[in-house]
Amino acid sequence: MEGITGVSAMARTTEAFEAAVAPHYSGLVRRLTAVLRDPEAGQDFAQEAYLRAFRAWDRFDGTDSRAWLHTIGLRLAFNERDRRRRWGSLVERASPLEAWLAPEDRTIHEALGELRPVQRAALLLNAVDGFTQAEIAAMLEVPPGTVASWLSRAKAQLREALRND
Amino acid sequence: MTDDRFDRELADRLSAYESRMPDADPPAADAPLGGPPRWPLIGFGALAAVAAVLLLAVLIRGSADKNIGDASSSPIPSPSAGAPSEPAPTITSGPLESGGPTPTPELTPSPPDPTVDLRWTETASFASPGTATTVSAIVRSEGGLVAVGVAYEGPLPIFGPIPPHEGRVWLSTDAVTWNDVTPESAFVNAELRHLLITSDRRIVAHGWVEDEGSALGRRPAAWESIAGRSWEEIDSGFPDQAWPMSIAQGARGYATLVVEPEAPTLAVWWSADGRTWERVHDLGAEGGYWVGAGDEGFVVAGYQGAAQEPVAIASGDGRQWVEAGTPPGIAAGVAPRSGDWLVVSREAQVVNGEPSTARVWSSADGLVWEQSGAFPLGSRTANEAPCTEWPTSLHAAGPWLIAGTVVSYPCSEGGVQTQGAQLISLDGVDWSELPFAPASEEVGLGTRISGAMEVDGRLVLVGDQDRVATFWIGEQP
Secondary structure, three states: OHHHHHHHHHHHHHHHHHHHHHHHHHHHHHHHHHHHOOHHHHHHHHHHHHHHHHHOHHHOOOOOHHHHHHHHHHHHHHHHHHHHHHOOOOOOOOOOOOOOOOHHHHHHHHHHHOOOHHHHHHHHHHHOOOOOHHHHHHHHOOOHHHHHHHHHHHHHHHHHHOOOO | OOHHHHHHHHHHHHHHHHHOOOOOOOOOOOOOOOOOOOOHHHOOOOOOOOOOOEEHHHHHHOOOOOOOOOOOOOOOOOOOOOOOOOOOOOOEOOOOOOOOOOOOOEOOOOOOOOOOOOEEEEEEEEOOOOOEEEEEEEEEEOOEEEEEEEEEOOOOOOOOOOOOEEEEEEEEOOOOOOEEOOOOOOOEOEEEEEEEEOOOOOEEEEEEEEOOOOOOOEEEEEEEEOOOOOEEEEOOOOOOOOEEEEEEEEOOEEEEEEEEOOOOEEEEEEEOOOOOOEEEEEEEOOEEEEEEEOOOOEEEEEEEOOOOEEEEEEEOOOOOOEEOOEOOOEEEEEEEEOOEEEEEEEOOOOOOOOOEEEEEEEEOOOOEOEEEEEEEEOEEEEOOEEEEOEEEEEEEEOOEEEEEEEEEEOOOOOOEEEEEEEEEEOOOOOEEEOOOOOOOOOOOOOEEEEEEEEEOOEEEEEEEEOOEEEEEEEEOO
C-alpha cells in the first residue's frame, strides 16, 4: 500500500516539476551554449541542472522556476569549467566547431567571445532577461559591484565591436 | 546612440542570437540521464578512491607491519551547485548496487545534512582466541558490500616469519549484518589486500600468496568473483617480481603503486579495465607514497629519497604524469574530494612526546598545494616512553573524511606500531576524534580504519580493533 502511495506521489511530483521547469529547459540549453560557447557543454550542463533541480524540487520556494533553473545551470557550469581549466594541462578536450552559428550573428558572437564567461552570463541575464544587478549577483554569488563592473565593461566592449556592424 | 537605445538594440540582438542556438528537449524528470555522461568530469559515477602507502625499505626487510598497506573505496559526491536554497543533492548509485566507474544514478531521498557526530554501532567482529584478523579493503558490488582481509593463526610477530594465514571475505547486503563467506581452502597462505570492481563489474581481490618457488618467497595473486561468495584465482596482471601495494579506482581507470623488490624500485602502474596493467611511471628506489583516484584523474603523493623530500605527481589519464611544482608536506594519505584533492601530511621529524600537528593540504589539480587545515597529534606513553602520534591514512567516503594515526615504538622509528587516534571531518579543517578504542599500553593494538564507504547517508567503516576484524556503521542522529 505504501508503495502505491509513494508511486502516486512521485508521479504528481514529476508532473508538477515538469509543468513548472520543463518550459525553461530549451532556454537554459541556449543560454549555457551562449555563455560557454560550446553546444555540447550547454546540453550537458542543462541536463545535469535539470536533474539537480528535480532532486531539489521539494526545496524550491516556488517563486521563479526559470531563474532558479538558470542559477543552478550557470553555477554548475562555472564550477565545473573552473575545475576543468585547472586540469587543463592534464585533460584535453577538443573545442567543438560553431557550425550552428548564423551569418548575421558572427559579429556579436565574436564580440561576446572577447568577454569572460561570467561576463557573458551577466550580460545575457541583464540584457535579455531583465534581471537586476542585485539579482544577478545573487545568482552568480558575486558582489553587486562586481556585476555592475562586468556589465559596464561588457556593454562598452560590445558597443565598440558593433559600431560598424 | 544613447545608452537606452543601445541597450534595447543590444537586447534584441542578443535575444535573436540566443534564439538561433541549438535546442534540446528536456530529459524525463524521473530519469534525466539516459546514458553515461559525455564528460567524465560531470558524471555522477560512483567513484572509488583508494589511498595506500608504500614503505619500500620496510617491505624489502620483510617486516610484518600491517600498516604499510592501506586501501579504501568510496563514492565521491558531485560538486555542489544550485540556488542558495538548494543544498547539494545526495546522489548514490543505489543501495549496494554497483561499484564500477560509471554506474547509473538513482534518485534517493535527501538525507539530513551530514555531521561528524554520528551514532556509532559496532556491527560485527570476527575473532578467534590467539589469532589476529585484519580487514584490508571494502568495495561495493552488485551482491552487496564486500570486504577482504587476512586471518592469522597466531599473533603477528614484530619481526620474523608471519604465522600461517588465510585470506578472508566478508559480505553484507544491508551494510549492518556481516557474514564471513570465505570459501573453504580458497585463500590458504594468501593475504587479500585490495579490492576493485572491473569495468565488466566483476570483483577482483589482489594480494599475494606464500610461494617457496618464488625468488622472494611470495608472489602477487588475484581472485575474481561475481558476487563475493565464489572466487576463482586469475592472472594478477603483474609479474612475480612486482607486488601491487595499493589500488585506486576512479573514473579514468585504475592506478596502483607497485613495489619491485628485486630492482628495487617503486612504480605506478595503470589499467583501463582493472585487468590488464601497464607500467607507466617510475618513482625511484626509495620512498613512501599514497595513490588516489577521482573524477579527473589520479594523484600520487609522498616522499622520496633518504632525505624524505615531499613529492606529488598527478595524471589526467593515468599514463602521463606531471610532477607538482609545489607539493604538499610529507604525505601520509591522499584522497579525492568533490573534484579537489586532499593530503594529510606529517612533519619530517616527529618530536617524541612533544605536541605536534598533522597538516591537511588541498589542491585543485594535484600540482599546486596549499595548507587548508590541521589537527593536533597526541602523545601516548608506552614502555615508559612518551611517543607522538603521526598520521598514516586518509579516506574519503561521501561527505566524510577519515584520518588515522599511529604511534611507533621506539618512538617514530617505525619498528612496532600501535594505533593512535582516528579522526573524522567534513571539510578537512575541523576534526573530531572517533569514539573508538585507542591503543593501550600494549603494542600492536588499538583501532585501525582500513576502509570507508557511504551507504545511503550512513558511514560504514572497516578495520580492526586490537587485531580483530571489526565493522562499524555511523548513522546520522
